[in-house]
Amino acid sequence: MSEKTIVLVTGANKGIGYEIAAGLGGLGWRVGVGARDRGRRDMAVEKLRAEGVDAFGVPLDVTDDGSVVAAAELIADHAGGLDVLVNNAGINGVTGDRSQTPSTVDPATVRIIVETNVIGVVRVTNAMLPMLRASASPRIVNMSSSVGSLTLQTTPGVDMGPVPAAYLASKTFLNAVTIQYVKELKDTNILINSACPGLTATEFTGFSGDRTPQQGAAIAIHLATLPDDGPTGGFFNDSGTVPW
Numbered sequence: 001m002s003e004k005t006i007v008l009v010t011g012a013n014k015g016i017g018y019e020i021a022a023g024l025g026g027l028g029w030r031v032g033v034g035a036r037d038r039g040r041r042d043m044a045v046e047k048l049r050a051e052g053v054d055a056f057g058v059p060l061d062v063t064d065d066g067s068v069v070a071a072a073e074l075i076a077d078h079a080g081g082l083d084v085l086v087n088n089a090g091i092n093g094v095t096g097d098r099s100q101t102p103s104t105v106d107p108a109t110v111r112i113i114v115e116t117n118v119i120g121v122v123r124v125t126n127a128m129l130p131m132l133r134a135s136a137s138p139r140i141v142n143m144s145s146s147v148g149s150l151t152l153q154t155t156p157g158v159d160m161g162p163v164p165a166a167y168l169a170s171k172t173f174l175n176a177v178t179i180q181y182v183k184e185l186k187d188t189n190i191l192i193n194s195a196c197p198g199l200t201a202t203e204f205t206g207f208s209g210d211r212t213p214q215q216g217a218a219i220a221i222h223l224a225t226l227p228d229d230g231p232t233g234g235f236f237n238d239s240g241t242v243p244w
């Protein structure tokens, strides 16, 4: 395996994912830019390389079994292994409608969001696990959201704002899945944590939110670069721990 730390960031062509790739690349890491669209992927890789990052494109649609298997093969061939996986790719709606409510949401919308935000993470994680297991200091970071926190959602006086119901529940589901990975892999050296970037101005939020994509990327970069005695099984934002 290469001397460099190798990371795969899913959904790295724009928004928070791009900034995670740029931040980890700035540390001298080799960065796999996971993205489903060839044009957007190539543009991101070019831009990262222009910034001095050792970036390579990884064709990746997290909803597609074949794409994910091929991505793992490409990383093994190109980089010889994988140390860190950042599961960042996510969607919050099919049409971008943020007003979806449980009683009116189209079940097809729920299915598509879960397929990307939850099953996509399982699919990618399981394909990458053999390489992560072989790494000296493996890390998995799952991009979640504080809106998926059942504790915060049910705390009187805490206003989480109008959040699409299917999206919110997909992050709760993802949190539950993350905890199960932590339990299964507790006797390995893989540190697994969830991150909340805060409300960040990206396409995802219609560019609303007071945080820049760079600020949104900071917590994932922190969790990707934890020391070997760092935490595992936690849910964090820039201020500290987020309740599950």
Ligand SMILES: NC(=O)c1ccc[n+]([C@@H]2O[C@H](COP(=O)([O-])OP(=O)(O)OC[C@H]3O[C@@H](n4cnc5c(N)ncnc54)[C@H](OP(=O)(O)O)[C@@H]3O)[C@@H](O)[C@H]2O)c1
Pocket (backbone or CB within 6 Å): 010, 011, 012, 013, 014, 015, 016, 017, 034, 035, 036, 037, 040, 060, 061, 062, 063, 087, 088, 089, 090, 091, 116, 120, 143, 144, 145, 146, 196, 197, 198, 199, 200, 201, 202, 203, 204, 205, 209, 216
């Ligand atoms: N922005 C926020 O305020 C906020 C808050 C809490 C959590 N988050 C989480 O942070 C993560 C990144 O969000 P963002 O704001 O950076 O959103 P974004 O700008 O919309 O970027 C989302 C990324 O995910 C990719 N993606 C979506 N579906 C995919 C699929 N099937 N396969 C591969 N890639 C796929 C997109 O690729 P395309 O360009 O091809 O669509 C894009 O690269 C998400 O998991 C989101 O839930 C964001």
